Amino acid sequence: MDRSLQEMIGHLKSFLEYLDEMGIETLPASGNPADPASCSLSAPSPRNLTLEEVRAELGDCRRCKLHQTRRNIVFGEGNPKARLMLIGEGPGFDEDIQGKPFVGKAGQLLTKILQAIHLQREEVYIANIIKCRPPQNRNPESDEIETCSPFLFKQIRAIRPQIICALGTFAAQTLLKTDAKITALRGRFYEREGIQLIPTFHPAFLLRNPDRKKEVWEDMKQITRWLLEHQDPYERGPEKS
Ligand code: SF4
Numbered sequence: 001m002d003r004s005l006q007e008m009i010g011h012l013k014s015f016l017e018y019l020d021e022m023g024i025e026t027l028p029a030s031g032n033p034a035d036p037a038s039c040s041l042s043a044p045s046p047r048n049l050t051l052e053e054v055r056a057e058l059g060d061c062r063r064c065k066l067h068q069t070r071r072n073i074v075f076g077e078g079n080p081k082a083r084l085m086l087i088g089e090g091p092g093f094d095e096d097i098q099g100k101p102f103v104g105k106a107g108q109l110l111t112k113i114l115q116a117i118h119l120q121r122e123e124v125y126i127a128n129i130i131k132c133r134p135p136q137n138r139n140p141e142s143d144e145i146e147t148c149s150p151f152l153f154k155q156i157r158a159i160r161p162q163i164i165c166a167l168g169t170f171a172a173q174t175l176l177k178t179d180a181k182i183t184a185l186r187g188r189f190y191e192r193e194g195i196q197l198i199p200t201f202h203p204a205f206l207l208r209n210p211d212r213k214k215e216v217w218e219d220m221k222q223i224t225r226w227l228l229e230h231q232d233p234y235e236r237g238p239e240k241s
Pocket of ligand 1: 063067
């Protein structure tokens with residue numbers, strides 16, 4: 001037998017005797033059979049797709065029953081390197097026609113809310129939990145959310161925002177994996193895999209309940225503060241002496 005092979009077997013034998021003495025009967029398997037990219041929001045990985053690749057993978061999606069009644073898939077739009085991502089529930093009438101998120105009355109209010117914190121729509125990324133309009137604007141059903149949301153998670157991993165603002169109950173519950181109501185969830189940050197997640201009321205809810213705007217304003221101020229405090233120093237411009 002080759003001398004180096006004999007030495008290797010000797011080392012292995014001593015190592016196994018050492019493990020036996022220590023009472024260790026099994027060793028952890030090397031490598032991770034689970035694919036972290038499939039359940040992670042933010043971790044960079046060679047498997048992370050670009051937004052274009054996620055869109056191509058979605059294709060002319062017919063994975064759930066909502067494809068039967070939609071006019072357009074509403075994929076999402078905005079800055080692919082956005083620090084802030086806003087995620088709503090699903091497309092409504094106007095969004096279904098135009099194929100763009102938040103373009104109806106609720107969308108116009110969202111644009112105003114963003115402008116109030118000195119952000120333009122083009123600076124953020126806007127998407128929804130589901131990408132096709134439910135008939136008569138009914139709530140999304142759990143099988144639809146389950147089928148569609150993996151594409152949203154791929155978008156989040158492509159963008160890797162610093163903050164996600166979940167707009168309304170369905171977005172907050174899906175992203176935080178909870179059944180708690182938006183009234184209990186809103187108004188504070190939750191950290192998920194390095195991303196700050198803050199739920200607030202959906203703009204459509206504000207159109208019906210304008211007296212709740214002040215709470216959303218408080219949430220928006222928290223977002224502004226966080227973004228300012230965590231701004232990249234190289235983006236702040238020259239220091240004044
Ligand atoms: S809602 Fe999502 S999963 Fe369902 S058909 Fe539309 S894109 Fe596909």
